[in-house]
Amino acid sequence: MTTVITFGTFDVLHVGHLRILERSRSLGDRLVVGVSSDALNQSKKNRQAIFSESERCELVAALRCVDEVFLEESLERKREYVQKYAANVLVMGDDWRGKFDSLSDICRVEYLPRTPSISTTAVIEHIARTATS
Ligand code: CTP
Numbered sequence: 001m002t003t004v005i006t007f008g009t010f011d012v013l014h015v016g017h018l019r020i021l022e023r024s025r026s027l028g029d030r031l032v033v034g035v036s037s038d039a040l041n042q043s044k045k046n047r048q049a050i051f052s053e054s055e056r057c058e059l060v061a062a063l064r065c066v067d068e069v070f071l072e073e074s075l076e077r078k079r080e081y082v083q084k085y086a087a088n089v090l091v092m093g094d095d096w097r098g099k100f101d102s103l104s105d106i107c108r109v110e111y112l113p114r115t116p117s118i119s120t121t122a123v124i125e126h127i128a129r130t131a132t133s
Helices: 015-025 038-045 053-061 075-084 101-105 120-132
Strands: 003-008 030-036 068-072 089-093 108-112
Touching: 003 015, 003 075, 015 030, 015 089, 015 108, 030 038, 030 053, 053 068, 068 075, 075 101, 101 108
Parallel strands: 003 030, 003 089, 030 068, 089 108
Antiparallel strands: none
């Protein structure tokens, strides 16, 4: 049984999120997702998430490719989370390339390419622009 773990905020869920989760799941038999807490997201992105941590967890957990969801409270605790969920593979988007190579002593570390031309930031900016024009 290969367990895959990945992390993210997954605010204003979009197809880039779905695709990385589906590709992550295809690398193993079980996918565990660490969803950034509201506090972690605020410190990471300097912006409050549109949807609360419990709503984001609920949405991600409802996806067919996701087996388990938990709240990620700190970027520094990745090693602990990998061990707690007995993950064999850690997947990150390639915007994080190289950043988690130090965990390769306990799991395989994969950086997958992001889906081009979409992000939560772009969706929010698009809505803000079109709502005021
Ligand atoms: N992701 C992806 N393709 C995209 C956007 C995100 O593969 N176009 C991946 C990220 O690499 C990450 C996961 O989805 O592994 C969660 O990313 P998150 O930061 O929540 O989403 P973004 O859309 O990148 O958010 P933001 O614009 O706020 O940075």
